[in-house]
Every structure is written in C-alpha cells, then in structure tokens.
Amino acid sequence: MTTKAHCLALDAQDPLAHLRADFALPEGVIYLDGNSLGARPVAALERAREVVDLEWGDGLIRSWNSAGWRALPERLGNKLARLIGADEDEVVVTDTTSINLFKVLVAALRIQAQRDPARKVIVSEASNFPTDLYMAEGLANMLQQGYSLRLVQSPEELPEAIGTDTAVVMITHVNYKTGYLHDMAGLTALAHECGALTIWDLAHSAGAVPVDLKAANADYAIGCTYKYLNGGPGSPAFVWVSPDLRDQVWQPLSGWWGHARQFDMESHYEPAPGIGRYLCGTQPITSMALVECGLDIFAKTDMQALRRKSLALTDLFIELVRQRCATHPLTLVTPLEHARRGSHVSFEHPEGYAVIQALIERGVIGDYREPRIMRFGFTPLYTSFSDVWQAVETLGEILDSGTWQQERFRVRNRVT
C-alpha cells in the first residue's frame, strides 16, 4: 500500500520541489495538462509588462535593436539547445511547429530528390499528432510528384515500413496519445541504413525527457515551446537542422528574416548561412519574449534530474491508479518500461471524455484524446507527489460515485 504520508515524504525529499515557486499556479487546481499548455512562470507577468509598456510603448521601433528583438530567435534557440542536445547557434525559435515541419520536410525531400529521386515515401505513425500528418499531406498534395505517406499502426511496425523507397521518417519522439517514447538513436540509425532522413517532432519531449539530437545523429527536429517549456499559449516553435544538411538547400518559406543580408532590401533571395535560413517573417515579439521566462527556469536544473522525478511521478501515478481504481475499467496505454515512457500517462476508459470533464470540475485538470483516452501530464518542475496522490484520490471518488455519468459531463464542447 502506498500511502498519502509516503507521497508527502517524497515531496519533502524532492530536490526539485523549490522550483514550484517559480510558477504561478491557481489555488484549488492540480494541473496535469502541462503537456498541452505549460503553467505560467511567475516572471512572465513582469516580463509581459516590460515588453508591452517599455519596449513597445516607449521604445517603439527602436526596440528592434535596443531591446534585442532582432536577436530573439537565436537567443532563445541557444537557451533551448542545451535541453535537446544541440550546440550553440543551431536552433532558432520561430513560427509554429506545423510551419517548421513544412520547412524541414521540404528541405529533406529536396535533399533526397538530389540523392535518389525514386524515394517518394514519408513514413510516420497513424497515431502521430494529426497536424504533422496533415502538413505532410498538404505538401504531397501541392507537389503532385508522387509523394505519399506510409502510416504504421504501432512502433513495432516501423522497421518493416522503412525501406529503399523511403525519403523521410517523420516521428513525434513521444507519442501525444500513448506517451510512448521512441528510440531516437536506434530509429535514426535504422533510417540511415535504409538511406532515409529523419525528422523528429519534439513537442512532447523538449523539456520533458532528455533529448540528444547530435548523439542520436538526427537530421531535423522541430518542437513547441508552450508545453513542457512553459513559454505561454501558442508561443513560437523551434527548429533544428543537422549542420551537415543545413546549408545544402533552401527551405521554401524564404522570408526576409532568413535572408543573408536582411536589411539590404535586395529584390532577390539569398539564404543566410546556418540555421538563420529557417527564419521567415516577422515574429510575434510579445509571445516570443515570454518564452525566455520558461527557459530560464530550466537553467536551474538539468534534464537528468527532471527525468528522475518525471519517472518517479509517472510510476507513482500508475501504481496509485491500480491501487485506488482497480475495480474500474481503466486500461493503461502508456508503456511501463521506463526507456519507452515519456512524461505523460494515458489510460483508456469507455467514457473517458465524461470522466475527464468530471475531474476538471473538481479541479484536477487532465485532458481527453480520441478515442477514450484520458491523458495526464507530469511536469517535474511544478508537479508534486502529493498532487499525484490527490489526483488519483479524486479520480477514484468520481469513478466510485459515478458522478461522471451526469449528462453535463457528456456534452462535447471542449477545445483543448
């Protein structure tokens, strides 16, 4: 039996417990949805005031220089690089994950078209985050050059699916539904053996699990800053490209910010050397500036410490659900094996949608993903072990009492 006292003891020993004070979490809420929108760093409120009042209001156009707006994509990229195993000047923060995926996918296909034009297949998972599949579909649809998607139903099918016809393997490192953590180094090696390039979507892994792009010999990576990195709602995404590939081709979204000489206002495009060529148009500075508040908290710890706590939190959650909710039809979807588990845990329940609504009403915020999946994110920067205890206790009460069966919890009007 794991007890509440044990959870409180874990909190008392938690070397990361002090970092919770860096976040402004509302009273009465246990937030297990940081994998969808990270909590607000305390510092973000004052930073927003600075950007809006001083930099925009007083500095006006001068702030492009004086407040360092021009250098934000690179400055933030450098702070983020250490979390994903990239080096200095290899990452920029810009645009959205979808847009960045489009850039790297076109770049990868162009390189493959030079190497072996017969490679026309993009391999991915059917359960990949839909927008990644949609972007690939939109690209194939536009190019009309015979590109197609090959979607596997489970990670085990990937080796079989990658072959001599494969241009790109496009995988979300941690699956958004199941929490399955792919073997980045192993899959990349397999793809390379077959002559394919790899694109890693780090949406659910940057800031959540240790990522080492360079050690894994990865080719391209994109990801989002508003989940585990706590950058703020819809804050700009990031992109990394292996230095070996970076300067070989243009990415197609060739806006002014990616030009080799941005302010010469030439009428022809010449891509900047380095990762700068993956920039495009003018960025939303207020949203972008707040990303730094989230990244600065990561500088107080390291991904190994975060990973240890993440696994302890998800282990505890799985154990407590089994202990407290054993009589209910809950099926664990997330791998038990540590090496294959991200930082969120998903359970199927036949009425998962209604159960999640009932939980949210009680202040335990997880989310729901089709079909039947209740998803709970564990963010070691601010989730405590007693949060986990209280969340499972509330889940147990809701399941036991059947309150989730009330009509109001079944009406689908949510957007998350």
Added chain:
Amino acid sequence: MTTKAHCLALDAQDPLAHLRADFALPEGVIYLDGNSLGARPVAALERAREVVDLEWGDGLIRSWNSAGWRALPERLGNKLARLIGADEDEVVVTDTTSINLFKVLVAALRIQAQRDPARKVIVSEASNFPTDLYMAEGLANMLQQGYSLRLVQSPEELPEAIGTDTAVVMITHVNYKTGYLHDMAGLTALAHECGALTIWDLAHSAGAVPVDLKAANADYAIGCTYKYLNGGPGSPAFVWVSPDLRDQVWQPLSGWWGHARQFDMESHYEPAPGIGRYLCGTQPITSMALVECGLDIFAKTDMQALRRKSLALTDLFIELVRQRCATHPLTLVTPLEHARRGSHVSFEHPEGYAVIQALIERGVIGDYREPRIMRFGFTPLYTSFSDVWQAVETLGEILDSGTWQQERFRVRNRVT
C-alpha cells in the same frame, strides 16, 4: 507661408484629435514610424496583464474555451474586415504576412493550373517589399515547374507586363518605399481581362487608406496588423480570399486549425469550409489578443475620416519641407496626386541614412530604406499637425547645421 499657429489651429479643429489619448506615446518623441510599428494602445497594457495573469496563469488550458482563444482568428478577422471592404467571416488573423502570402500564392497558382497550365508568370514590382518577392522566389524554386517572377520598375509598366502568360499579379497596395497607392480596382480589372488573378498585400494600407476588396473584385489579400493597425510588435497577420475562390483548392499549409473537424483528431486532412481553411498551427495568443486593442480604436471612427486627416497631414508635411528645407538636396519620391498617395511620405537625400539617425537622436522617429530614402509615416489616429510642424522644423535644423555629417550618424547598425 504656413505657420506654426496654422498647424495648432488645424489641431484645434481636428475631429480625430481626441483619439490620441487612446495611445501611450513616450514623452519627447514625435513618432513618424507607425507604418513600421504602430504605437501602443493604452488598453494593451491591461489586456496583456489579463491574458498572462488570468487567462494563461489561472485559466490554463481551459482558456481555449473560457477566454475565447479558439475564436480569436475569426473574431479579430471580423473586426478587421470592415476596414478593408470584406464581409463577416471572410478574414482571419493568423501567422505572418509572408506565410499567408505563401498560402494564397499556392492557392492562386493551383487554380490557374486547372484553368490554364501554361500560365507560369507572377507579375510584381521590383520595388515590392522584398519578403513578398522572396516568398514567390522560394515557391518557384521549390515547385520546379517553370514558374517565374516578372518585375516591373514602375507602376506604369504593369499593363504591359500582364499578359496571357500571367498567372498572378502580386502587388503591395501602397508601395513600402515610395508610398505610391495602386489603383486596386483598375489593376484587378486589367488582370482579370488577361485571365490573371490578383494578390494584394495590404501591409501599408489596412488602417491607412480606405480599402474595398469586394468593390474592387479582388481575389486574395494579406496584410499585417502591427503597422497602422497598432497590434503590437510582430503581431499576427491576416488573410482574405474571395468567397468565389476560397473553397476551390487546399492551401498547402494544412495544419490542425484549418481542419473541418479540428478536435476529432482524424489522421487525414479535410479543409474547413470558408476562410477557416487558411488557418494552420497554434497561434501566439498573447501577441494575438493585443491586436484587438488596436482594432477597437478604429471602431470609434471610419476610414473616410482617417483618410481626410491622412491626406491633410501628408500635404502639410510636403508643403512644410519645401518651405523650410528648400536649399537642401531633398527629392520627393511620393506622388503628389492624392489618389496615388498612401499614408507615408518619402524623400530622397544623398545621405538619407545619416540624416534619419540624427533625427531619431532628436526624438523625431522616421526610418530609412535603401537607397537614400527617408520615410515618414503619418498615422491620423495619433499624429497631430503640430507634430508635423515640429518634425520639419527639426529636420530643417539638422540639415542647416550639418550635424548629420558626424561620424556616429553614419555607422550602420540599425535594424528596423
């Protein structure tokens, strides 16, 4: 002789003078660069606090519904529509101008490929804003299907340049350098007669001059919210597509937000009906929310009243420069004809860069564009007639005294 007293009298009679109080302008600055970054609405500071503290901090993921984040692109689009002659539910605010140009350019080319695949030319101006040309170049470069740009040197060459080989005419309605205001209805009619489609970049006209997309029978329009619309640094851009064309093809950046059923998480893309299909990925909510503060000020007036004051301001500026700076080598670049003039005025000076730097140091903020162009934006919401007087007086003093010849004004390290 136009006197300072006359300018003060114009201010006293100005029916829009009270709107200046809606903006937080710094002391000691005359801001003539609202065509590059609009001034901060007073309301934006409190709105930023609300979004960051209450909506993000307290509401967390729930704010997608409860704070209306999900509906922001459409809600802002509807407020903007009336400024550009579009109807309800025809405009969305999203992504950047460059990205939106890519979407509509691909859409237009796809429609032309169905109608007449031999049309491979994109007609534009050599002096169009560079990023528009770069995006077209990037697209042509990616497609490798024989698309090319035909750039005219002056507006007069456009009729000659548009022909049976022309797929798209892509023009920035008000030229960013010269302030030349194109005849939208006339050029669109001409393009349509030749079988071409039109894309209008409204970056320097939305909120600056009356725009009537539907009366002009335009096909596509994009534009930015951070210039005359005062949305904040790098705030998201907008896109409008003629309802006749909107649902005919996919735009290629087919992210989740443009899906017909966004939250069913299907693995295949189906574009939403209507302008919603021009949405792509998750948007920077904090930056986006502030756009509303700028748009709400426009609801207190109308584009006709703004246009009257804009022309009065630019007339006064041109007249005062001639009166005060006659002995200096200044060449007016902007059309004198009202029908061809936007809301900014450009003068060439052989050392325009250094002169602008000297002006900025004295608190008169205009900007510089290659080659030799000093650019001054007049934003009737907050520019007064005595601002114009003071700006020209300062310019005259700088030119007379030759202070701009100091070395420090010649060092090019600006980024605007």
